[in-house]
Amino acid sequence: MGPRLKKKYKQLLDRYFLVIIMFGMGCTNDQHEVKEYYPNGNLFYLGFIKDNLEEGTWTYWYENGQKEEKGDYKQGKKEGLWKYWFEGGGLRKKASYEEGLHDGAYEEYHSNGQIKETGFFTDGQKDSQWCQWSKGGKLLAKVNFRKGLFHGEMKSFYETGSISAYGIYKEGKMDSLWTSWYSNGNMAMVLKVEKGQQLFLSIWDSLGNYQVENGEGTFYYPVQGEKGIVKGQIKQMKPIGKWQYYDDHANLVAEDSLIYSLIKFPSIESFKK
Known part of the structure; x- marks a missing residue:
């Protein structure tokens, strides 16, 4: 059995x-x-x-x-x-298997019938391009895999259709130039990564003003999937001291050196399931 x-x-x-x-x-x-x-x-x-x-x-x-x-x-x-x-x-998903492992095309649907996620498996591991859509049918993200690891281009989008982030993965790690944008189209962050090391970081507020330049400054940034703001200091490309997390009413929720870990590029974590 x-x-x-x-x-x-x-x-x-x-x-x-x-x-x-x-x-x-x-x-x-x-x-x-x-x-x-x-x-x-x-x-x-x-x-x-x-x-x-x-x-x-x-x-x-x-x-x-x-x-x-x-x-x-x-x-x-x-x-x-x-x-x-x-x-x-209503159909929830379709998946192909070989000897008990995911192998072949994969499709998942929202409860309203709209496509939610598409991709491909090889020998139980995510492979090739995967895409995600909103319940309203808007493309939210495109990311590439190789042998279960992020590899190649990543793009994420707001429901308006404007791009929210772009970057390159190499064997599961961020590589090359990464850029994110606010919903108003202004640039939010530029990050240069090479062999897993951050070489350059610049961050702007939603009005286009510098917060962090050449890896140093005070950082305010919306938390992906939340309504709060992260605030902290960056020096020589690294977070220093205690960072704060404020809710959407400007109330301090938490203060800790690990708060920096809340900062993630949009629409990537959901592909790791």
Whole structure:
């Protein structure tokens, strides 16, 4: 019995009295159909077992009767195209597998049906170009992978369509020139990186005034995905002293030397899942 089935089976044992119907149990080497039901009578899963492993087409349902996922197993491992649905209906994602590993095209959707993310896997690792979109259908980011690591161009965008960041990755590390912009189009940051080392840093406020020039100055910057502001000192390309994090009402939330780590280029972290 594969890990997917074992996990589900244990979850239901903890909560419910199960009704299990199995056919063709006379010989353990024979393929036989298995069904399992929720207490309300709806199917939980329908599939086949051979040599105590999932085999052939399997379908899983939510307790409300909505289909959850469907695809094929081969000797207990996912194989070929699998489809997944939201509990309320609507396609959630499509993924291809080979011997249980992601392999091939990948598509994920928002609950409103808009495409959320597309990409490609090779031997279980992200590969080639990946893209993300908003619920409104706007392109938010494009980034390239090689053997599971960021490699090549990265671009992120505001929902208006204007660019928010551009940079280059090399084998998982930032490389070359990185630039980010405010939503009004003004430049926010320019960072020069070579072999993992920062060589040059300039930062502007949203009005175009220098905050940090040639790697030194006082830094104010919006936190990606938050409404707060990070403030601190930079000298010789490095943060010094304690940094502050203020909320959108200008209240001091935290003060620590690690606050600097809140600063990230937009739309990159979500690709690391």
